[in-house]
Amino acid sequence: MPPGPSPDRPAGEIILTPDGSRTALSARFGEAYGSRHGAAAQARHVFVEGTGTHRHPAPRVLEVGFGLGVNFRATLAEVARRGVPLDYLAYEFDPAPAEVLRAVGEGGEGAEHPAWTALLKGWGQASPLLVQVPGVTLTVHFTDVREADLPPDWASALYLDGFSPARNPEVWTPALAERLARALAPEGLLATYSAAGHVRRTLAGAGLKVEKRPGPPGKRECLRAVREA
16 A cells, blocks of 8 residues: 555645645545646546547546546536536545545535535445436446446546556556446547556557647646547
8 A cells, every 4th residue: 555644744635726626635545636736627628628528419427536526526517518418437446535525626616516416415325326417427336446347338538537656556557448448439538647658558558549638737748548439
């Protein structure tokens, strides 16, 4: 297990980032859940825009590492703005306390959406957590994604947002990459904040066509990969 947070940086500490959004420190991994340079900016740039979800008429999103729900809230805000339906499937094996999700989301984009309110009420109580409100279906499995049955040929977008490969190597393996690639629909897009060479090679080895993109604030590059039809 990776080292935990230092005594002067307690687990669950709320961190205000430069774009006005928040993230928090993970107890298990000893690093922040989202970018300290702008958590909401990373969610929008890397994941929502990187997968084309901001243009899709009916996105189906699969997320590895739901974390504090920042990517989900960014996606909620986008589909609400356009008035399109959303089907969102996520896997989180170590759920943070609901009060941390609430504190991080307070006042942020998507935080007033009925789906977010319902999520907070049911968070961590049963697996899967199912939220259904008009236009949005959310399913969160509180389980290790490596042991899950992923829906084949399903996702228009895949958010690969585990902790860093150094801290959380389990979600960056060739075996999981191959399973994630199969979960993508033809022409579906996978996005991740990491631009590490071994991550790029792992995704390419799973049969995806990988490209670098300009990164969000604080990062030079990130990755996008497509499952070609």
